[in-house]
Amino acid sequence: xxxxxxxxxxRNLLLATRWTILLSLVAFLGGGLLGLALLFLxxxxxxxxxxxxxxxxxxxxxxxxxxxxxxxxxxxxxxxxDVPAWLAAGLTLILWSAAFLTEIWRxxxxxxxxxxxxxxxxxxxxxxxxxxxxxxxQAMRIAIPPTVGFSVQVVKGTALxxxxxxxxxSKAGTVVTNATFQPFTVYGIVALIxxxxxxxxxxxxxxLERKLNVAHRDx
Amino acid sequence: xxLIEITDLRKSFGETEVLKGIxxxxxxxxxxxxxxxxxxxxxxxLRCINGxxxxxxxxxxxxxxxxxxxxxxxxxxxxxxxxxFQQFNLFPHLTVGGNVMLSQTVVKKTPxxxxxxxxxxxxxxxxxxxxxxxxxxxxxxxxxxRVAIARALAMQPIALLCDEITSALDPELVAEVLAVVRExxxxxxxxxxxxxxxxxxxxVCSRVVFMHQGxxxxxxxxxxxxxxxxTPELRQFVGKQ
Ligand SMILES: Nc1ncnc2c1ncn2[C@@H]1O[C@H](COP(=O)(O)OP(=O)(O)O)[C@@H](O)[C@H]1O
Ligand SMILES: [Mg+2]
Numbered sequence: 001x002x003x004x005x006x007x008x009x010x011r012n013l014l015l016a017t018r019w020t021i022l023l024s025l026v027a028f029l030g031g032g033l034l035g036l037a038l039l040f041l042x043x044x045x046x047x048x049x050x051x052x053x054x055x056x057x058x059x060x061x062x063x064x065x066x067x068x069x070x071x072x073x074x075x076x077x078x079x080x081x082d083v084p085a086w087l088a089a090g091l092t093l094i095l096w097s098a099a100f101l102t103e104i105w106r107x108x109x110x111x112x113x114x115x116x117x118x119x120x121x122x123x124x125x126x127x128x129x130x131x132x133x134x135x136x137x138q139a140m141r142i143a144i145p146p147t148v149g150f151s152v153q154v155v156k157g158t159a160l161x162x163x164x165x166x167x168x169x170s171k172a173g174t175v176v177t178n179a180t181f182q183p184f185t186v187y188g189i190v191a192l193i194x195x196x197x198x199x200x201x202x203x204x205x206x207x208l209e210r211k212l213n214v215a216h217r218d219x
Numbered sequence: 220x221x222l223i224e225i226t227d228l229r230k231s232f233g234e235t236e237v238l239k240g241i242x243x244x245x246x247x248x249x250x251x252x253x254x255x256x257x258x259x260x261x262x263x264x265l266r267c268i269n270g271x272x273x274x275x276x277x278x279x280x281x282x283x284x285x286x287x288x289x290x291x292x293x294x295x296x297x298x299x300x301x302x303x304f305q306q307f308n309l310f311p312h313l314t315v316g317g318n319v320m321l322s323q324t325v326v327k328k329t330p331x332x333x334x335x336x337x338x339x340x341x342x343x344x345x346x347x348x349x350x351x352x353x354x355x356x357x358x359x360x361x362x363x364x365r366v367a368i369a370r371a372l373a374m375q376p377i378a379l380l381c382d383e384i385t386s387a388l389d390p391e392l393v394a395e396v397l398a399v400v401r402e403x404x405x406x407x408x409x410x411x412x413x414x415x416x417x418x419x420x421x422x423v424c425s426r427v428v429f430m431h432q433g434x435x436x437x438x439x440x441x442x443x444x445x446x447x448x449x450t451p452e453l454r455q456f457v458g459k460q
Binding site: 115116118119120121122123124125126127129133134137138141 | 269270271290293294297298301302304306308309310311312321322325326327367370371374
């Protein structure tokens with residue numbers, strides 16, 4: 001049996017971290033785009049798309065991400081689709097992120113005070129113009145801190161995809177542990193890497209929130 | 220010929236009827252003060268005239284066109300009738316100039332250059348031409364309310380609805396806003412004002428409407444209304460002021 005130096009362990013884990021980062025980016029950006037499309041249905045004036053999106057959000061928020069991954073990976077397999085782990089992981093995380101982001105952003109649109117709707121209406125603006133020029137610009141400012149904060153959940157969420165066999169940071173940790181029999185060192189490093197990814201995100205979310213609050217107080 | 224004709228207007232929120240048949244005709248250039256206790260339906264009446272509330276009965280027509288609840292009709296109505304709110308409701312993400320220009324460019328499709336010229340003119344009119352590039356948050360309440368007036372005026376409405384526009388202001392800032400309204404009245408703008416400033420109503424308005432429990436309880440020229448109120452409710456209300 002070969003001896004692993006700490007450097008070997010670290011190198012292998014860092015290589016796998018690329019996949020964690022890539023999966024996080026895909027999930028966050030894909031979820032963001034889908035979430036934005038769903039947001040417009042959710043706050044639109046047509047009733048049935050609103051209800052449909054609400055149902056979608058409730059399903060994804062009301063079930064564990066792990067079950068969603070299993071269903072995508074094994075469930076589609078039952079129907080004869082051979083789903084590779086990366087595809088099941090990517091798709092599920094996109095759908096899951098979209099559900100949460102839609103709900104976060106809807107809250108931000110609701111947070112714009114009613115007077116803004118009334119003032120813009122009394123100036124003759126229609127619904128689309130109100131949204132585009134008055135409500136969304138304000139909602140976007142409110143949305144920045146919670147959205148950045150949610151990206152932390154996405155990074156941590158990618159760890160679950162190790163269970164369906166996608167080799168990202170957590171899965172690599174298991175593989176390396178099996179080879180080295182040094183679980184404490186390996187998982188210690190894994191945790192440290194997650195921390196290095198997440199901490200700057202949650203910190204910047206806090207800073208942004210404080211900044212926007214100060215700006216808001218001045219209004 | 221009336222500019223605004225309100226006939227037997229009824230409005231309910233759920234089971235409670237808030238406006239119980241309001242009839243009111245406003246001639247061009249008239250300045251009307253609506254007074255009455257809190258909860259008597261004054262704001263609801265203004266909001267119905269501007270189409271912010273859907274009505275349950277009766278009719279409202281402005282310059283001969285009847286109010287209808289679809290977007291094109293509402294837009295046409297709101298181009299004719301502007302509204303100023305107690306809480307100013309300036310757009311916080313736009314500068315003062317941006318606030319006054321936005322609806323011109325977006326709703327009327329006025330070219331930017333013309334919209335800016337109009338914005339500067341209207342801001343001058345309310346004495347704030349020099350604050351064109353300021354942010355709403357940098358202004359006092361009185362200044363913000365004057366910007367809101369300029370913003371409404373820039374759409375060149377034929378009438379303005381003002382709902383307690385000085386009630387959210389510190390006492391020392393009330394006069395500057397009332398001075399602007401006084402000038403509008405002198406220029407012949409048709410105004411409907413909900414107000415608690417009885418002195419102002421007496422000086423500036425051509426007619427005072429006293430609302431009580433969702434009805435026009437008494438109506439007349441200010442001298443009559445304030446000096447010899449006919450109903451006990453108005454007598455009590457005027458006595459308290
Ligand atoms: N959106 C609403 N939903 C339910 N009730 C309302 C609403 N707006 C106003 N009301 C009620 O209608 C009545 C008249 O309100 P309002 O027109 O604001 O009176 P005023 O402006 O004279 O104080 C009040 O009893 C108020 O509680
Ligand atoms: Mg009121």
